[in-house]
Amino acid sequence: MILTRRTWLLAPVLAALAACANPPSASSPATGAAPATPGPATSPFAAKPPPKLVVFMVVDGLPIRQVLGYRDQLQPDGFKRFLDRGAWFANAYYGHGYTVTAAGHSIMLSGAYPQRSGIIGNEWRDPMTAAPQYNTADPRYQYIGNKTEPLAGTSPNNYKVETVGDVLRTLQPGSKVIGISGKDRGAILPAGHKGTAYMYMGGSGEFASSTYYMDKHPAWVDAFNASRPADKFFGKTWSPMLPEAAYARSVPDGQPWQANSGNGNRLPAVLGAGMDGPGPRFYGNILPSPFGDELTLAFAKAAVEGERLGTGDRTDILSVSLSSHDYINHAFGPESRLSHDHFLHLDAYLQDWFKYLDAKVGRGNYIAVLTADHGFTDTPEWAKSQGRDAGRINPAQVVGVINAGLSKRFGEFRWALNMSGSGVIFDEVAIKIGGLNPDDVYAVAKASVEQIDGIQVAFTRAQLAGTDTTTPYLEQFRRSWYPGIAAPLQVVPKAGWMFGSRVTGTTHGSPYEDDTHVPLLTWGPAWVGQGRIEQRVEIVDLAPTLSAILHIPAPKQAQGRLLPLPAK
Structure with a gap:
């Protein structure tokens, strides 16, 4: 060799x-x-x-x-x-x-x-x-x-x-x-x-x-x-x-x-x-x-x-x-x-x-x-035919809903840029120029995304960096989170639900x-x-x-x- x-x-x-x-x-x-x-x-x-x-x-x-x-x-x-x-x-x-x-x-x-x-x-x-x-x-x-x-x-x-x-x-x-x-x-x-x-x-x-x-x-x-x-x-x-x-x-x-x-x-x-x-x-x-x-x-x-x-x-x-x-x-x-x-x-x-x-x-x-x-x-379609709660979540919808919530609170702007891995990234430059506290932005984004059908919960950077061990799924996503690489807002779908824009097939990636x-x-x-x-x-x-x-x-x-x- x-x-x-x-x-x-x-x-x-x-x-x-x-x-x-x-x-x-x-x-x-x-x-x-x-x-x-x-x-x-x-x-x-x-x-x-x-x-x-x-x-x-x-x-x-x-x-x-x-x-x-x-x-x-x-x-x-x-x-x-x-x-x-x-x-x-x-x-x-x-x-x-x-x-x-x-x-x-x-x-x-x-x-x-x-x-x-x-x-x-x-x-x-x-x-x-x-x-x-x-x-x-x-x-x-x-x-x-x-x-x-x-x-x-x-x-x-x-x-x-x-x-x-x-x-x-x-x-x-x-x-x-x-x-x-x-x-x-x-x-x-x-x-x-x-x-x-x-x-x-x-x-x-x-x-x-x-x-x-x-x-x-x-x-x-x-x-x-x-x-x-x-x-x-x-x-x-x-x-x-x-x-x-x-x-x-x-x-x-x-x-x-x-x-x-x-x-x-x-x-x-x-x-x-x-x-x-x-x-x-x-x-x-x-x-x-x-x-x-x-x-x-x-x-x-x-x-x-x-x-x-x-x-x-x-x-x-x-x-x-x-x-x-x-x-x-x-x-x-x-x-x-x-x-x-x-x-x-x-x-x-x-x-x-x-x-x-x-x-x-x-x-x-x-x-x-x-x-x-x-x-x-x-x-998801098979699971639904068996009477289970399941579905697909379009990533573009996630970003759109977050931006609507952030624009309502902080002014019209594309604050959320994309989904990244299991989370959402933001326009950090705009947040800084606007004099906003990033953790406040992530908290509003969390509240917005949790209103989407099929979303179980979202975790902010503050939660992921904290010591709470009682909130369901937080510890699992803490193990998936590396600062500076992972997105500051991690989004968890409900069981049986998946992120994706396609209408066929399935995936993995949940806790x-x-x-x-x-x-x-x-x-x-x-x-x-x-x-x-x-x-x-x-x-x-x-x-x-x-x-x-x-x-x-x-x-x-x-x-x-x-x-x-x-x-x-």
């Missing part, structure tokens, strides 16, 4: 960043000082040699309710390897409020919420200038051999904390840390500052790294891309895994609220239908199909072999974030047959993946962990169970026991636990504690 032209995030830098972070509330373990966890010498894993390979897996947008809801239809050794022969947590949650992909991926291997990491969302706007920001954008670097669009994700520069892999490579430079995903943020954030990330290029069908990590790809990456593996899916049919009757528990295809672009909204679906041959549009359509995961796992196998992962005398980490489920749930809803069927395809892919790892790395040499970056909210309750599954007979654990845990607990298994200190900004794994 070529490691050039990178900047290291060393301990002194982390200490300085910690001093700049939002002072956490001391009333909660998740926001106060990190709970004391056993050091490497005193942890329950101290007597066990660390694994040769950590296989860390993320299924983007997978709620635990789907894993358990389709358990009777699973393959013998896919998800069931975890559920039947591993240790898994039935009540694993995210504790932050704005549950989106980048935030989730930033938490898993750092153990730090966005209030410390600075990764408040996928994208946001600078609160002072309103300039667009992207979580892994870094204009100093470009994709290798592929076009780099403005704000493309190319480095972890915005990520203000270290990961398990960063600690591992600081102490053991010979260890390898590889992050792979269909999304740049899904590869870059788990790889941390000292790993190497490879992401799928929707314009070419290749996997590529960026010049943050290296000047040119290793030979194994060039060989993989030269074989044009994405082209092999042209004309391939996505067909249901099971007979029609097996999908009675999910919503049929072709509903008016299901997006009908890309590969359509009915099965079977032929990839590349109506196209002359593989090209950017086709390559983009691979991800919202099961074949996006198949292609990602093929690249992961190439990485295992090309980097000889798990064969040295040091532990390696391989992070694989499978993106397709998120795209499918966004387009069709987690209640859909398309989502149901994709999950079954994914289960079959996992079975093949584990068979490969058992043969290549050895069953006794690796530990596998699987989680998700967030869950998913049901499509409610549908979006926060995710799988946390482990397998590794030499390190973890077996069984279902009912105790509530948080995903921030994963980083300290993996660190203990690897006999290294937890990341400095980690806010979790050791998971209560069953004894071996």
Whole structure:
């Protein structure tokens, strides 16, 4: 692996960043000082040699309710390897409020919420200038051999904390840390500052790294891309895994609220239908199909072999974030047959993946962990048909209502500029010129936005910086709020409601169970026991636990504690 032209995030830098972070509330373990966890010498894993390979897996947008809801239809050794022969947590949650992909991926291997990491969302706007920001954008670097669009994700520069892999490579430079995903943020954030990330290029069908990590790809990456593996899916049919009757528990295809672009909204679906041959549009359509995961796992196998992962005398980490489920749930809803069927395809892919790892790395040499970056909210139209309160909130309406309230109080003007992440930003220059107290402006905006149908509550900067721990959802949004990056007014939709101007599909990003309750599954007979654990845990607990298994200190900004794994 070529490691050039990178900047290291060393301990002194982390200490300085910690001093700049939002002072956490001391009333909660998740926001106060990190709970004391056993050091490497005193942890329950101290007597066990660390694994040769950590296989860390993320299924983007997978709620635990789907894993358990389709358990009777699973393959013998896919998800069931975890559920039947591993240790898994039935009540694993995210504790932050704005549950989106980048935030989730930033938490898993750092153990730090966005209030410390600075990764408040996928994208946001600078609160002072309103300039667009992207979580892994870094204009100093470009994709290798592929076009780099403005704000493309190319480095972890915005990520203000270290990961398990960063600690591992600081102490053991010979260890390898590889992050792979269909999304740049899904590869870059788990790889941390000292790993190497490879992401799928929707314009070419290749996997590529960026010049943050290296000047040119290793030979194994060039060989993989030269074989044009994405082209092999042209004309391939996505067909249901099971007979029609097996999908009675999910919503049929072709509903008016299901997006009908890309590969359509009915099965079977032929990839590349109506196209002359593989090209950017086709390559983009691979991800919202099961074949996006198949292609990602093929690249992961190439990485295992090309980097000889798990064969040295040091532990390696391989992070694989499978993106397709998120795209499918966004387009069709987690209640859909398309989502149901994709999950079954994914289960079959996992079975093949584990068979490969058992043969290549050895069953006794690796530990596998699987989680998700967030869950998913049901499509509002489907939820309403079931008698639930649900709906869509147009972001432009939010800004308009706030401006109406502010103009009535402070004079006609466009005081609120845009929604940013989970909040609203304002014309701070105009507020200053007008001699107004910003906190007074935010308070009026709060009162205005809370009158909109579908809005649960809004939190001002003063609330987010305060110590109140009794107001519902405030603590969760405090964990999502990083001063100077996050908007000064955070807006929370009601359960079942979502922000968006589109009339099809659904999303995530709320503090409610549908979006926060995710799988946390482990397998590794030499390190973890077996069984279902009912105790509530948080995903921030994963980083300290993996660190203990690897006999290294937890990341400095980690806010979790050791998971209560069953004894071996």
